[in-house]
Structure formats: structure tokens, C-alpha cells
Amino acid sequence: MFDHIGxxxxxxxxxxxxxxxxxxSYNSKMKNKSAxxxxxxxxxxxxxxxxxxxxxxxxxxxxxxxxxxxxFDWLPLWMRVGYWSPFVCMALVFCYTSIIYFKxxxxxxxxxxxxxxxxDVYFLGMxxxxxxxxxxxxxxxxxxxxxxxxxxxxxxFPISFTGWSWILLTSRAGFDYMAWMLAANNYTIWASxxxxxxxxxxxxxxxxxxxxxxxxxxxxxxxxxxxSHVLTKVIITSLSSS
Amino acid sequence: xxxxxxxRNFILLPIIAFKSVPKGEKRTQFLKFxxxxxxxxxxxxxLPLASMNIITGDRVRLFTISDLWVAYAVAxxxxxxxxFVMDRLGLHFYPIFNPRTSFTTISLGAVLGLFYFLFxxxxxxxxxxxx
Numbered sequence: 001m002f003d004h005i006g007x008x009x010x011x012x013x014x015x016x017x018x019x020x021x022x023x024x025s026y027n028s029k030m031k032n033k034s035a036x037x038x039x040x041x042x043x044x045x046x047x048x049x050x051x052x053x054x055x056x057x058x059x060x061x062x063x064x065x066x067x068x069x070x071x072f073d074w075l076p077l078w079m080r081v082g083y084w085s086p087f088v089c090m091a092l093v094f095c096y097t098s099i100i101y102f103k104x105x106x107x108x109x110x111x112x113x114x115x116x117x118x119x120d121v122y123f124l125g126m127x128x129x130x131x132x133x134x135x136x137x138x139x140x141x142x143x144x145x146x147x148x149x150x151x152x153x154x155x156x157f158p159i160s161f162t163g164w165s166w167i168l169l170t171s172r173a174g175f176d177y178m179a180w181m182l183a184a185n186n187y188t189i190w191a192s193x194x195x196x197x198x199x200x201x202x203x204x205x206x207x208x209x210x211x212x213x214x215x216x217x218x219x220x221x222x223x224x225x226x227x228s229h230v231l232t233k234v235i236i237t238s239l240s241s242s
Numbered sequence: 243x244x245x246x247x248x249x250r251n252f253i254l255l256p257i258i259a260f261k262s263v264p265k266g267e268k269r270t271q272f273l274k275f276x277x278x279x280x281x282x283x284x285x286x287x288x289l290p291l292a293s294m295n296i297i298t299g300d301r302v303r304l305f306t307i308s309d310l311w312v313a314y315a316v317a318x319x320x321x322x323x324x325x326f327v328m329d330r331l332g333l334h335f336y337p338i339f340n341p342r343t344s345f346t347t348i349s350l351g352a353v354l355g356l357f358y359f360l361f362x363x364x365x366x367x368x369x370x371x372x373x
Contacts, residue, residue: 068332075334084341091347092321095354099311099318106308111301119300129301132294139291147280159328160335164320166284169292176295202296203309204316207360209292216285 110195112176113183126180133177140170162216165208172198172205297368304368310361317353 066080067073112133119127126134143166147154157163175198183191275281295301325341334340338349 064332066329066332066334072332072334075337079337079340079342080332080334082342085344085346087344088341088346088350091350092325092341095318095321095350099314102311104307104311106311107306108308109303111303115301127300129295129299132299136291136294143280143283151280156333156335159323159333161320162284164316165288168316169288172292173295199303200309200312201316203305203361203364204313206292206296206364207313207357208316209288210360211356212285213289 106200108196108199110179110192110199112179112195112198113191114195116180116183125184130177130180133173133180136173137170137177140166140173144170161208162212165205165212168201168205168208172201174198175201297364297371302368302371305361305365310358313357313361314354317357 065077067075072080112130116127119129122128123131144154144157147157154163158167175194179191179195179198181191182188182194321339324336324339328335329341339346
């Protein structure tokens, strides 16, 4: 049944028998690092055996052993390439289906413009909340521009969860500020639309910020703990006592 | 709660960070990277900035089921990008969401649960502020 595996299939990792004689040092290095060891299932495109040897669709965009620029060589090979767990597939299908099926009637209070007449002028004709929104929006942009200039490339930023979190934070403030600005200039239709968008991403902005804020400290803690065995004991003692 | 959060985050963590990293170049690099302008902003100042006008300020409002739905929709949209684009490129930023291990179902469940938990807790906090 599995006779076709490894034959005429460039996406398959060669078996461990050829690892010592392989000229490709990168591939042999990868094999040594894999916790799973070489198995014929590493580069299978499907969980189920298929007799069709000519794949109609190439799953991997780059044949890079699942490690972009070698950045993820530290991960075992089986976590980088190969078929997905059927349980994860089912869970994902359940989640994607549920989000569509259980969609409520979306209603958001446009708080950025609903209390315009009740708010006191605080700065340049703006109420305090709008001034804060403008400050957050500009600060968010400044941080991104600064990162672009100082780090050279921030390609990973827009595709990371942290990046999404920061972009949401900046956008939420930007939408609320622009909504107020448009409403103040009598563009009520657009103001209402932007205020609704700004209002709709309030909770997700806050939750993402909380997750990033918490996880960053967990990450720093893990790095520190890995470097200090003595401190590990101290922290475990302090946590257990509290 | 504050009496526990404050010492752990703002006293204990910096001490651990200083003590655990060896003195010299490594410590300088570690601190420079983790506490630089960019990292401090996107990882530490993000929560206070996000809280403004959402759970503090004059325009506070309670979150509804619509807000929760948008939060889930954004999270699942990110999962589409992560699983169907980044995974195929070989970018594995978050191994706990690796689709090749069944344990990811637990991580997924935990994230969905955490979102709901935070939704309830933030509303509790806002009710306390409004009262």
C-alpha cells in the first residue's frame, strides 16, 4: 500500500539510511534534530494513503523543510511538515462553522459620537476622550514608523498576533477619532459607519492586548527560569506559599 | 488582587530578569532587546493604551454578545492566516497551535474559553466602575 512513498516524490524526506552519505548537510542536520526520526509520513500530503503519484496541488509553498530561512530549525521536523492531526481538523471545522452558524445580530453603540453634545471641550475643540483617541492613534503610528526605521524590516509584525494586536489598538483609536471629526463636520453617515467599526473592535482590542501583555511576561519568565535553576526553586516556593 | 499582581509583575519579574541573565554583554543584549522602545510599547504599554476609552474614561460601555462574536471572528481570521499561509511558508510562531498535534485542540479550547472569561471579567469591572 505504501510502495509509492519515497519514489519520484521530491517532497519526501529521504529515509535515515541515506543520511550519512547525503551531500545535503542541511537536510541531514534537520534529520538529526527531528525528535520523531525519519518516517515515510513526514511529507505526506494527506493523512490517508493515496495511489495517485502526481499531486495536483502542492501544499508547501516553499520546499524548505517547513522552516522559513531556517528560523524554525529548533522545532522537530514532524511539527513543521506532514499531515495535520484529524482532531485539529475537526476542531477547526467546528469552530469555523460555529462562527458563521451562531452569528448574532450585530449591534454596536456608537459611543464616539453618541454623546457629542454632552461632552466638555478639553483640547483644540475636542472632548477629553477624543483627544485621548487621537493621541493613541498617533502614538501607534509613531511606534510602527520608528520600528520600520530602526529595525529595517518589520515584515513579521503584520503577520504576528502581537502585530495584529497593535494594529487593532491603533485602528480602534483612529476610527473613533475620525468618526468624531466627521460628525463635527456634519458628515453624519460616514461618522456613524466609522464609529460603528471603532466600537465593534473594542473588546477584541482589549482581549488581544491583555493576551500579548500577559504572554510576553510569561515568555520572559520562561527564558529567565531556563537560565536559573536556583531561582526556579525560589519561585516555586513563593508561588506555593501564596 | 493588585497586591498579588503588582509585586509579581513589577518587582519579582525584573529581579528574576536581572539575576538570571549573566552579567556583561549577554545581559545588556537581553535587556536591550526585551526592554527597547518597540518591545516595551507593543508588549507593556499596549494594555494601558488599549484600556483607555474602553474600560476607563467617559465613553465606557458594557460589552455585548456582538463584541464577543467579533473577538472570536478576529481570532479565527488570524488562525486562517496562521494555518493556511504561515504554516505553508514554514513560519511557526506559536508551536502550541501546531496543527500536527492533537494537543492543539486543547489550546484552541483554552483560547476560546479565555476570550469568554475575559468578556465576563471586563464586564464585571465596567459594572463596578459605572455603579
